[in-house]
Amino acid sequence: MKRETLVILGVVAGLLVWLLIAGDYAVSRTNRAMIYALMALSFSVLAGRLGWFSLCQTTLAGVSGYVVAILGAQHGLPYAVVIPAAILTSVLFAVVFGVLTVRARAVSFLMLTLALGQMVWALSFQWVGLTGGYNGISGVRLPMVLGFNLNDPRVFYVLLATCTVLIFLAVHRFYNSRFGLLLLGIQENEQRMRALGHPVYLARFAAFVLAGAIAGVAGVFLVYDMGIMSPSPLSLNQAVLVLTAAVLGGYRTVWGPALGAGILITLQTGVAQYTDRHMMVVGAVLALCILRALRVLVEIPGSRPQGHDIVHITTIRSGGGRPMKTLKTIAIGSASALAVAATVNAQADDTLRVGVIGPTSGVFSFFGEQQRMGVELAIEELGDEVAGYNLEVEFYDSQGDAEVTVDQLRAMDSRDDVDIVVGPVLGGTGLAGLEWASGSGVPTVISYSAPEDITMRDRVENVVRAGWTGAQPMFAFGEYVAEELGHEDIVMVGQDYAFPYDQLGGFMRGFCAAGGNSVERIWHPTDTADYSSILATLPQGDAVLYNGAGSDGLAFFEQYRDFGMHERMPLLGGSNFYAVGDLPEMGEAAKGGVSALQYAEGLETDNFIAFRDAFWEMHGEDTMPLAPAEHGYVALKMAVGAVDESGSLDRDAIISALRDTEMEDAPRGPFHLDEYGNPVQNIYINEVKEVDGRLKNVPIKTYEEVSQFGPYDAEEYMASEPYSRDFPPSDCSDDFYQQ
Structure with a gap:
């Protein structure tokens, strides 16, 4: 029997054994490793055969994923149409990218692919009507086939493993074909290959398109694995991870990308179990791999492997000439993965485990840290035991990324046996959490994440919310601006993504119902630093509403x-x-600024003051408890209160108790959940004032018991189309507002 056949049989046997012995979480992580292996293989086809380092392979995979989400989840087309269309679209993008890059060399090629990838990534954020922007497109599901649920991780594993092995075998054959050897010859001596009459540029172009097709297949599996498609898989971070996997395993060999992906996923999973600083370890590995890749890329003397000068193409053989050594290496990697996956905490039946997820690293870490501080205060007040159960709370970092969020939630359920989830915090991660929760059945209390459809059109029974929807406080604010401030015409300048759309939608409804005339819309991309062109042509109105926050908001304010x-x-x-x-x-210029929220730091109620003082005692008076902190605090108390009320850890009992939540003593003010799982609560019109030497949002008017639907009938509200950059209409005389 040939050694090559032994390698194949060993891989297949290993995959089958792993399916039988691994837990659900380990299987789901293996699925992710195989998807990364396909993307790394796409990278390696170019890097190993041509010496090209492409940073747009994840972009091509992401394009494929978006086609699946748009055609399948949004338009409901059959899978027999959706999947081929997705791969074909990835191939078409590869054709376009190939035309633009095929004549570039080394660093120029890398920079071109980086630029093209970032252009598509930015487009995925900005073309909200098509891609859903930051929030992405959720509800991506596979069908039942012959009684098998393809969304089940183990069934999905069989399908994915079969396709992955077949693709790797096909690439192995390709590497040893005349065309594969031609590519290797072009890498070693392009001039000689051209002199021998070989179509060098056409061969490069064909290789790029082939790599794009592999990336397209990976993208299809990725979006079905996640259940949601967002811009994160197209990011530079993902491109670097794929490069790392390829370099780590050996991009010059056929099986190297699989080994590298397995090591990378194992590293991410294993280190995260032991330290919150796991990204530092992963980052160090990334840095080493990138340095190695750059060393090859710039061709430092001694960096290229020594080999014979290529004269006759028929004498070249691919770099996969040591199959037994490769098999042994893969076996070692698999064993290490098994060791990490098997490291699961021993679970006791008398413990209530709550998993809290939010971004504690990355650009959105402020929100996650606020939630964490609120939860820590709730833990201190609740004590170590609840309804006869020991309370155990574990924090998980979402990094503000939908893909990471899904992975962490799977770890909570399958590896750590969490009973209840608190979080996520951000819009896109909240929708990713909703998609995961719909399949897992784990009781989930969304804390600060505000997309409407979490508790509206896409609601699921086991998910409730402790916070708000984006439109909820703006119903009251629109009414206040029209009735109390007397403004009739507003100019709105806002960040161009889903959350500000919801905010404006609520404002428009309240404003028009209270006698307003019109709202002029001006959207700008996120991360805008210069507003001079907007301000120089700003239309006249009674007031300007800035619909955004963060660094964009500060720049606009100044x-x-x-x-x-x-x-x-x-x-x-x-x-x-x-x-x-x-x-x-x-600074002082903010005094008098008016906004609306279900929370205010300037509240003077006994419950709020007690919460604020306890928060300061724990975390210091320099840190003001903001809405994410209060919502995290309340979310944990809701979760624990449901267990206390139900008297058990039975999921159905917990969910039923959660849905009956009434909290009269919440720091923000009393609230109860509506039948859809969202708080009916006070909305405060806040004015910036200086209190005790500190600028705060102080309530100047309270609208009590405001629903997520405002004053509107719930079913009629949900029957209307979701808010977008152009909906609802800007003119208050439109028939929409006369209903």
């Missing part, structure tokens, strides 16, 4: 005043615009 616009029109804020964290930078 430039608005620099242009003297505040003397013409007062500046109103979306719910997060006058956030306490930004007020010190806004």
Whole structure:
């Protein structure tokens, strides 16, 4: 029997044995490793055969994933149409990219693929009507086939493993074909291959398209594995991870990408179990791999492997000439993965385990840290035991990424046996969490994440919310602006993504119902630093509403005043615009700024003061508890209260108790959940004032018991189309507002 056949049989046998002995979480991580292996293989076809390092292979995979989500989840086309269309679209993008890059060399090729990839990544954020922007497109599911649920991780594993092995075998054959050897010859001596009459550029182009097709297959599996498609798989971070997997395993061999992907996923999974600083370890490995890759790329003397000068193409053989050594290496890697996956905490039946997920690293870590601090205060108040159960709370870092969120949630359920989930915090991760929860059945209390459909059109029985929807506080704010401030025409400048759309939708409904006339829309991309072109042509109105927050909001606030616009029109804020964290930078000029939220740092109720003082005692008076902290605090108390009420860890009993939540003593004010699982609560019109030497949002008017549907009938509200950059209409005389 040939050694090559032994390698294949060994791989197949290993995959079958792993399916039989591994737990559900280990199987799901293996699925992710195989998907990364396909993307790394796509990279290696170019890097190993041509010496090209491409940073757009994840982009091609992402394009395929978006086609699946758009055609399948949004338009309901059959899978027999969706999947081929997705792969074909990836191939078409590869054709376009190939035309633009095929004549480039080394660093130029890398930079071109980086630029093309980032262009598509940015487009996925900005073309919200097609891609869903940051929130992405959820509800991507596989069908039942012959009684088998392809969404089950083990059934999915069989399908994915079969396709992965077949693709790797096909690439192995390709590497040893005349065309594969031609590519290797082009890498070693392009001029000689051209002199021998070989079509060098056409061969490169064909290789790029082939790699794009492999990436397209990987993208199809990725979106079905995640259940949601967002911009994160197209990011530079993902491209670097794929490069790392290829370099780590050996991109010059056929099986190297599989080995590298397995090691990378094992490293991510294993280290995360033992330290919150796991990204530092993974980052160190990434840095070493990138340095190695760059050493080859710039051709430092001694970096290229020594080999014979190529004269006759028929004498070349691929780099996979040591199959037994490869098999042994893969076996070692698999054994290490098994060791990590088997490291599961021993679970006791008398423990209530709560998993709290939010971004504690990355650009959104502020929100995750606020949630964490609120949860820690709730833990201290609740004590170590609840309803006869020991309380155990574990924190998980979502990194603000939908893919990471799904992986962490799977770890909670399959590896750590968590009973209840608290979080996520952000919009896109909240939708990813909803998609996961719909399949897992784990009781979930969403804390701060605000997309409407979490508790509306896409609601599921086991998910409730402790926080809000984006539109909820803006119903009241629109009414206040029209009735109390007397404004009739508003100019809205806002960040161009889903959350500000929801905010404006709620504002428009309240504003128009209260006698407003119109709202002029001006959207801008996120991470905008210069607003001069917007401010120079700003239409006249009674007031300007800035619908956004963060660094964009600060830049707009400062430039608005620099242009003297505040003397013409007062500046109103979306719910997060006058956030306490930004007020010190806004300074005295922020005084008088008005916004609306279900929370206010300037509340003077006994419950809020007790919460604030306890928070300061634990975390220091320099840190003001904001809405994410209060919502995390409340979410944990809701979760624990449901167990206390039900008297058991039975999921159905916990879910039933959660849905009956009424909290009269919440720091923000009393609330209860509506039949869809969202709080009916106070909304505060807040004004920025200086209190005890500190700028705060102080309530100046309270709207009590505001629902996520405002004053509208729930079913009629949900029958309307979701808010978008152009909906609802800007003119209050439109028939939409007369219903």
